[in-house]
Amino acid sequence: MLTPRSGIARYTYEVSKGMKSISSDIEWYYYQGTISRELIDYHSKNGNSHIGLRHKVKNIVSSNRYTKALARKTLEVLSKLQKDSYDLYWESNFIPEPSINSKKSIVTIHDFSFHLYREWHPKERVDYFSKYFFERIDRADHIITVSEYIKSEAVEILNIADSDISVIHNGVDHSVYREYNSFELEKSIQKFGINSPFILFVGSIEPRKNLLRLIKAYISLPKELKERFQLLLVGTQGWNNSEIMDMIESENGNIRYIGSVDDIELAHLYNLAEVFVYPSLYEGFGIPPVEAMACGTPVIVSNISSLPEVCGDSALYIDPYSIESISEALYKILSDTNLRDDLTNRGIVQTKKYSWQKTSKEHLELFSKFI
Numbered sequence: 001m002l003t004p005r006s007g008i009a010r011y012t013y014e015v016s017k018g019m020k021s022i023s024s025d026i027e028w029y030y031y032q033g034t035i036s037r038e039l040i041d042y043h044s045k046n047g048n049s050h051i052g053l054r055h056k057v058k059n060i061v062s063s064n065r066y067t068k069a070l071a072r073k074t075l076e077v078l079s080k081l082q083k084d085s086y087d088l089y090w091e092s093n094f095i096p097e098p099s100i101n102s103k104k105s106i107v108t109i110h111d112f113s114f115h116l117y118r119e120w121h122p123k124e125r126v127d128y129f130s131k132y133f134f135e136r137i138d139r140a141d142h143i144i145t146v147s148e149y150i151k152s153e154a155v156e157i158l159n160i161a162d163s164d165i166s167v168i169h170n171g172v173d174h175s176v177y178r179e180y181n182s183f184e185l186e187k188s189i190q191k192f193g194i195n196s197p198f199i200l201f202v203g204s205i206e207p208r209k210n211l212l213r214l215i216k217a218y219i220s221l222p223k224e225l226k227e228r229f230q231l232l233l234v235g236t237q238g239w240n241n242s243e244i245m246d247m248i249e250s251e252n253g254n255i256r257y258i259g260s261v262d263d264i265e266l267a268h269l270y271n272l273a274e275v276f277v278y279p280s281l282y283e284g285f286g287i288p289p290v291e292a293m294a295c296g297t298p299v300i301v302s303n304i305s306s307l308p309e310v311c312g313d314s315a316l317y318i319d320p321y322s323i324e325s326i327s328e329a330l331y332k333i334l335s336d337t338n339l340r341d342d343l344t345n346r347g348i349v350q351t352k353k354y355s356w357q358k359t360s361k362e363h364l365e366l367f368s369k370f371i
Helices: 007-022 034-040 053-062 065-081 123-137 148-158 184-193 211-219 225-226 242-250 265-270 287-294 307-311 323-334 339-353 356-368
Strands: 086-089 101-109 142-147 165-167 198-202 230-234 255-258 275-278 301-303 314-317
Touching: 053 101, 086 356, 142 148, 142 356, 148 165, 184 265, 198 211, 198 265, 198 287, 211 230, 211 242, 211 323, 225 275, 225 339, 230 265, 230 275, 265 287, 275 287, 275 323, 287 301, 287 307, 287 339, 301 307, 301 323, 323 339
Parallel strands: 086 101, 101 142, 142 165, 198 230, 198 275, 230 255, 275 301, 301 314
Antiparallel strands: none
């Protein structure tokens, strides 16, 4: 992985770490990038985690975002000089690397937004996926999807058998995403200058997260609710977001964007929020709503894609294409303490279904069938 700890990077790190902790008799090789280096550091006390020569070279080259293309070419040359061979190659990020020699290969597909909703991605990303994904995915012996919803899309789009796909849901780290006491929350209250109740959104500031409609729905709330509850946005800046940022500025402090935070700070913000809202237009799984529920926060989520599957009866659902639907849900949940309490209790029960330990165990069981 070459990106910060985004959803896919989180998945890769947590599952790889979890599998390694479960099974000590498997020799692990990690391939390129920040997450691979973190995993090697994490397992440095053990003697069965490695990065091969060509992987080391690619790590060095690919650490600079301007030389990623060179990194791929470097690997192609090195693969001809050094023929590493593995029993199983797991590609956690959509597109398998053809130069890796293995008896079997398994690929995780997180969603199909790059194919179904090209307008939500930078052209460079769409071009890369269009060129390599469909060409290389046929080489996979098996596919993992992170929800039944994405499995159904994979069967249709890739025209493959249902039996060639396994669904393994993402997890949540319950040691971090949990309920905290007021003393533990105080540091984040001070750091972020929190002095009033707020509505929380977590995610990248980009088109598919549907922030324009969320902001318009918030603006349409009665004046007394807006004066009482701020809208707090947390996440990386993403792309194509100038209109969103302009709308935030125009609200004179009622809407705050605080950028990225670390895991503990994020867990604190979930705890402090009156409600978490996630009006995404498309999700393969949707980790933030699960994290919020694990922290005892009532959630509002879209009624489409994988979110009903993941959140069950523990969320208040909206039509993400309707500003009125989002606004009505915000009004309803902010005005009804009993509803918030009910969703909190349901959410805590729902999140017990998800843990990275469970996710890792299911991956390892699947991989064992192919080794």
